[in-house]
Amino acid sequence: MRKASIARLQLPAGTILPVFLTGILMFQFSCNYFYSKDKYLSDFDTFVTGIENNYTTQSPAQWEQAGQEYEQFNTELYQRIYTDLTPDDQQTIGRLKARFAKVQLKYKLNRMLDGVKDGVEQLKGAVDEMERE
Secondary structure, X not given: OOOOOOOOOOOOOOOHHHHHHHHHHHHHHHHHHOOOHHHXXXXXHHHHHXXXXXXXXXXXXXXXXXXXXXXXXXXXXXXXXXXXXXXXXHHHHHHHHHHHHHHHHHHHHHHHHHHHXXXXXXXXXXXXXXXXX
């Protein structure tokens, strides 16, 4: 029985990495180039919903990352699609921004409240210690 011969593509040494990197860059460019307003609105809504669902358990570092992602939605990603947006789309974006601002405020107020609670407990301890003498 004869084995089927498999033709192999032979590339000159040192060309695999540039070919691979070129492929990655072309793929990334095509993903970025075809970013649509519907994808933007869907991604922005998913992002805000995720923040709303998890804001109480996020660390300060996670909030910093979320702030960076939010800025990306408002600058770089928005610039790609803004000419395609209708007035309804703009209103949707406004609602998403308001939802994010609201949950960000809740997070900050909860942190402040936790700080106040800690301060009250420390004050109680200080008063108790002062009364011992």
